[in-house]
Structures are given as C-alpha cells and as structure tokens.
Amino acid sequence: xxxxxxxxAPHVVEILAARPxxxxxxxxxxxxxxxxxxxxxLEALRLEYPLSVHGVGLSLGSADxxxxxxxxxLRALVDRLQPCLVSEHLSWSIASGVYLNHLLxxxxxxxxxxxxxxxxxxxxxxxxxxxxxxxxxxxxxxxQSPIPEAEFLAALAQRTGCGLLCDVNNVYVTAHNFGLDxxxxxxxLPAAAVGEIHLAGHSVNDADGRPILIDDHGxxxxxxxxxxxxxxxxxxxTTPALIEWDTNIPPLAVLLGEAATADAITHDVARRGPGVYxx
Amino acid sequence: MSTLRELQADLRAAxxxxxxxxxxxxxxxxxxxxxxxxxxxxxxxxxxxxxVLKATYPVICRLVDERFFAYAADRYIRRHPxxxxxxxxxxGPFADFLETFPPCRHxxxxxxxxxxxxxxxxxxxxxxxxxxDGRALRSVETADIPRLRFIFDPSLALLASPWPIDxxxxxxxxxxxxxxxxxxxxxxxLEVRRVVDDVVFRSLEPAPWAFRSALxxxxxxxxxxxxALTLDAGxxxxxxxxxxxxxxxLTAFTLPxxxxxx
Numbered sequence: 001x002x003x004x005x006x007x008x009a010p011h012v013v014e015i016l017a018a019r020p021x022x023x024x025x026x027x028x029x030x031x032x033x034x035x036x037x038x039x040x041x042l043e044a045l046r047l048e049y050p051l052s053v054h055g056v057g058l059s060l061g062s063a064d065x066x067x068x069x070x071x072x073x074l075r076a077l078v079d080r081l082q083p084c085l086v087s088e089h090l091s092w093s094i095a096s097g098v099y100l101n102h103l104l105x106x107x108x109x110x111x112x113x114x115x116x117x118x119x120x121x122x123x124x125x126x127x128x129x130x131x132x133x134x135x136x137x138x139x140x141x142x143x144q145s146p147i148p149e150a151e152f153l154a155a156l157a158q159r160t161g162c163g164l165l166c167d168v169n170n171v172y173v174t175a176h177n178f179g180l181d182x183x184x185x186x187x188x189l190p191a192a193a194v195g196e197i198h199l200a201g202h203s204v205n206d207a208d209g210r211p212i213l214i215d216d217h218g219x220x221x222x223x224x225x226x227x228x229x230x231x232x233x234x235x236x237x238t239t240p241a242l243i244e245w246d247t248n249i250p251p252l253a254v255l256l257g258e259a260a261t262a263d264a265i266t267h268d269v270a271r272r273g274p275g276v277y278x279x
Numbered sequence: 280m281s282t283l284r285e286l287q288a289d290l291r292a293a294x295x296x297x298x299x300x301x302x303x304x305x306x307x308x309x310x311x312x313x314x315x316x317x318x319x320x321x322x323x324x325x326x327x328x329x330x331v332l333k334a335t336y337p338v339i340c341r342l343v344d345e346r347f348f349a350y351a352a353d354r355y356i357r358r359h360p361x362x363x364x365x366x367x368x369x370x371g372p373f374a375d376f377l378e379t380f381p382p383c384r385h386x387x388x389x390x391x392x393x394x395x396x397x398x399x400x401x402x403x404x405x406x407x408x409x410x411x412d413g414r415a416l417r418s419v420e421t422a423d424i425p426r427l428r429f430i431f432d433p434s435l436a437l438l439a440s441p442w443p444i445d446x447x448x449x450x451x452x453x454x455x456x457x458x459x460x461x462x463x464x465x466x467x468x469l470e471v472r473r474v475v476d477d478v479v480f481r482s483l484e485p486a487p488w489a490f491r492s493a494l495x496x497x498x499x500x501x502x503x504x505x506x507a508l509t510l511d512a513g514x515x516x517x518x519x520x521x522x523x524x525x526x527x528x529l530t531a532f533t534l535p536x537x538x539x540x541x
Contacts, residue, residue, distance in 0.1 A: 034365070034368075034404030034406065035404065036404055036407065036434075036473060038404075039407070057364020059364070062287065063283040063284035063286075064284070067363070070363065093364065095287040098295070099360070099363055099364050100294055100324050100360070100361075101324055101364075101366065102320055104294075115283065139316055139319040139320065140319075140320070142306060143305060143307045144305070179309070205319075210310060214319065
C-alpha cells in the first residue's frame with residue numbers, strides 16, 4: 001500500500017471536490033466525536049479512500065485507569081466508520097480528571113508495563129479489534145525507567161497481541177534528544193508487530209544552548225528522518241506509511257509530494273534489497 | 280520511589296504551573312536541567328490550549344487583543360484545565376471566568392459576547408438529529424395540547440443580553456465593513472443554531488424569544504404561551520407553534536402526566 005496522509009480540516013473541501021488520488025487517509029478520533037459537517041464529510045470520504053482512526057485521547061498510560069466514557073465514544077466512532085486501522089499512543093494525558101492535551105512520557109517499569117497491558121486489553125476488548133500502539137517523541141525521561149522503550153513496546157505487543165505504530169520521526173527525535181542510536185531502536189522493534197509507519201517534520205529548538213528536537217508536525221520530513229525511514233523500510237517492507245502535518249498546514253499538494261517521496265524511497269529499498277541504508 | 284500515580288500527579292501539577300520540584304526530582308537530566316525539560320511540555324500544553332480557546336473565541340480575542348487574550352487564557356487554563364480529550368468541548372465556562380476576571384471588568388459586554396461564541400461552538404459540533412415531523416402531533420388529543428413539552432435540536436441556544444452582542448459579533452468579523460458599534464443601541468435576544476452545515480443566529484422579538492426559551496427549558500406549552508402572552512397580549516400561539524415546526528428546531532415531544540404540568 002502506498003503512503004497516505006493525515007486528513008486535516010483545511011484540505012477537506014478540496015479533497016471532496018477533486019477526489020485526488022490519495023492512497024489512504026487517517027483522522028484523529030477526537031475531532032469526530034460530535035456531529036455536523038466534519039463527520040458527514042468524513043463519511044463521504046471513507047467511501048472513496050481507505051481510512052485509519054488515530055486516537056490521541058485514550059490516555060492508555062493513566063494510573064487512574066481509562067475513561068470509560070471516552071472509550072465508549074471511540075467505540076461508537078470506530079463502529080460507525082469501520083476503519084482499516086485503529087491506533088493510539090504509548091503515553092498518558094489524564095491525571096485526577098484533568099486532560100493535559102499532550103502525549104506525556106511514562107517511566108518504563110514493570111509497573112507501567114502491567115498497567116499498559118491491562119489498558120490495551122481493555123481497549124481491544126471494547127473495540128473488538130487490534131490496536132496499534134505508537135512510540136512517542138520524548139523530551140524527558142525518568143530516573144527510574146529501566147526498560148528501553150523499544151523493548152517495552154515489544155513486551156507490550158507480546159503480552160496483549162496489540163500491533164505497533166512505528167513513528168520514524170518520533171524514533172529520530174527521541175534518540176537525538178537522549179543521545180541514543182535510532183537504528184538500534186528500529187532493530188529492537190518486533191517487525192511482525194509493526195502495522196503502520198508515521199512520518200512527519202520536527203523543529204530544532206534551543207534549550208539552554210543545547211539543540212532539542214520538537215515533534216511539531218509543522219514542516220517537511222527532515223533528511224535524516226528520510227534516511228532512517230529507508231532503514232525502517234528494510235525491516236518493515238510492506239507496512240502502510242502515513243505523512244502527518246498538524247501545524248502551519250501547507251497546501252494539499254505539499255503533503256502529497258511528501259507521500260510521493262516516501263513511496264519513492266519504499267520502492268527504491270524494495271528494488272535494491274536490504275543493507276544499502278544500513279550504514 | 281514514587282508510584283506511577285504519584286508521578287503523574289506531580290507532573291500534572293508542574294505542567295499547570297504549580298510546583299516543579301516534585302516532578303523535576305523524578306526526571307533524569309541528561310545534560311539539560313529537569314525544569315527546562317518540564318518547560319517544553321508545559322509550554323506545549325498552554326500553547327495548544329490557548330489556540331483552542333482562540334479558535335472558539337475569535338471575537339473575544341479581537342476585542343481584547345491577542346496578548347491580553349493569551350494572558351487571560353493562561354489564567355483560565357490553570358484554573359479550568361480540560362477534563363476530557365475532545366477539545367471542541369473545552370472552554371464553556373470562559374464567559375463566567377471573564378465576568379470575574381478583574382483586568383476586564385470594565386468590558387461589561389465581554390462575557391455575553393463569549394456566551395454567543397460558545398453557543399456557536401456548541402451548535403457547530405452538536406450531534407446530528409432527526410427533526411420532528413409536525414404530522415406526529417395529529418395524534419395528540421386537543422385537551423392534551425397544553426401539556427405538550429418538546430425536545431429541541433441540541434444545536435439550538437437562546438441567549439439574552441443587555442448589550443448588542445449580535446452587532447458586536449458582526450462588527451468584529453474579519454470581513455466586516457464597519458467596526459463600530461453603539462453600545463447604547465440596546466440589548467439582544469438571539470436564537471443560535473446550526474442549519475445544515477452553517478451556524479447562524481437571528482434576533483427574536485421578546486414574546487417569541489420567551490416562548491421558545493420556556494419550551495427549550497422543558498416547560499409545558501401552556502406555561503410557555505403564558506410567558507409570551509405577558510410580554511405581548513396579541514401573541515399568536517398557533518402561529519408560533521407552526522413556526523417552530525417549520526423551522527425544524529424540534530426533535531420530539533412528550534406528554535407527561537397531568538399532575539406535573541407547570
């Protein structure tokens with residue numbers, strides 16, 4: 001399957017009118033939990049394009065448990081849209097009834113793993129389908145966090161049967177911010193579990209004289225991330241990939257151009273065989 | 280070692296501008312101060328929620344200017360952080376907050392303009408419903424008609440203000456020709472709703488506004504008619520009911536037992 005794009009409000013009218021060739025679309029679940037034009041337009045688009053639903057609000061890592069009301073709304077949306085993929089994040093956003101509107105980092109401990117596994121089971125049971133869990137971009141990690149993130153995800157997939165969403169930009173951002181090797185991270189993910197790839201732009205920010213990468217989805221995919229994507233393609237040859245762009249959203253053609261770049265790399269890796277980008 | 284619940288409570292406090300110390304103590308510095316790492320998250324939370332409020336309250340933002348709006352939003356977010364992940368539902372009490380926010384007390388019309396913007400936001404995202412077909416009312420016995428109650432389209436809101444909030448709203452649209460409003464021009468009684476895809480509002484006369492407001496508040500037809508008749512002795516009840524049905528703002532009716540009629 002070729003590379004899809006995240007559907008964003010400024011492009012909906014154009015896509016509805018012109019029906020351009022797009023491999024598939026992904027939407028953020030929480031934007032479609034009301035009524036009105038947004039949901040109706042999406043119901044029209046899903047007849048034409050394969051659709052994926054990407055949740056950002058389930059807060060699977062909340063120590064307080066999953067908000068049952070929100071899970072119910074997600075299930076109603078998934079039942080209505082019948083997407084080909086449903087995904088969420090390895091993160092938390094809700095503590096003591098407050099939603100912090102950020103995919104916040106977890107300490108990777110046995111306690112977290114047990115909790116995540118319980119919540120992923122709960123969500124998969126309610127949704128009656130397999131979830132893909134995405135690796136986050138991180139700007140901090142905890143003192144007490146003994147399990148490497150990729151191994152934590154592998155264990156979660158093994159325990160719950162969930163799939164993984166490998167966000168290549170997030171791998172790059174997190175690895176850069178902590179001085180880790182992104183290639184090793186990719187190698188530690190269980191290839192058979194990876195059911196989707198994300199690509200997006202990041203920004204380079206100065207934090208006390210030190211460059212910190214921020215996953216702001218506000219620019220083209222960085223060259224270093226394209227290189228890492230080629231390496232990811234050697235491991236996850238046929239996994240569907242997606243371009244995300246959420247801030248400073250450009251014309252649709254720019255997103256489709258990024259998707260075409262991803263396709264070219266995918267086909268190039270497939271043609272040349274593995275090992276070319278490994279260095 | 281703190282448990283996950285304690286850690287998340289500490290982070291929650293730190294990200295909403297509370298004490299940084301407990302959360303910072305759990306963070307590995309890796310060459311950058313824990314507080315600086317927390318600040319990246321705190322900034323994101325505040326910036327994105329400010330953007331949500333700005334998108335819901337563009338007229339308020341224009342009236343007070345962007346910098347003051349960001350300041351008010353920062354205070355609001357700390358006091359009323361979101362409780363749910365659907366951010367189109369965030370910001371309902373902003374009008375009440377503005378009413379008691381000392382720096383804008385001199386802008387007495389501001390809270391009611393915010394109420395209008397919130398009603399428009401609710402209308403935009405309200406669930407889709409099927410309109411009541413007036414023929415369904417033919418089955419109601421004549422003697423029961425005064426006891427009828429109606430369920431309204433959830434996109435509908437009825438607002439009243441001593442300020443000309445409709446004119447203020449229109450004068451502060453990006454394409455408005457004339458940005459001046461006479462604040463002494465009188466108040467407004469408005470009906471806000473979504474018609475197909477468009478959120479619209481219109482001015483109602485006092486009697487029809489009182490009639491629809493009473494019905495929307497769940498009162499019986501007889502009580503709603505009485506409320507309208509006190510404002511206009513010539514209020515045409517049959518005509519008003521026909522208009523309600525023709526406007527497509529009703530979704531259902533109920534006939535509660537007689538004793539609960541009010």
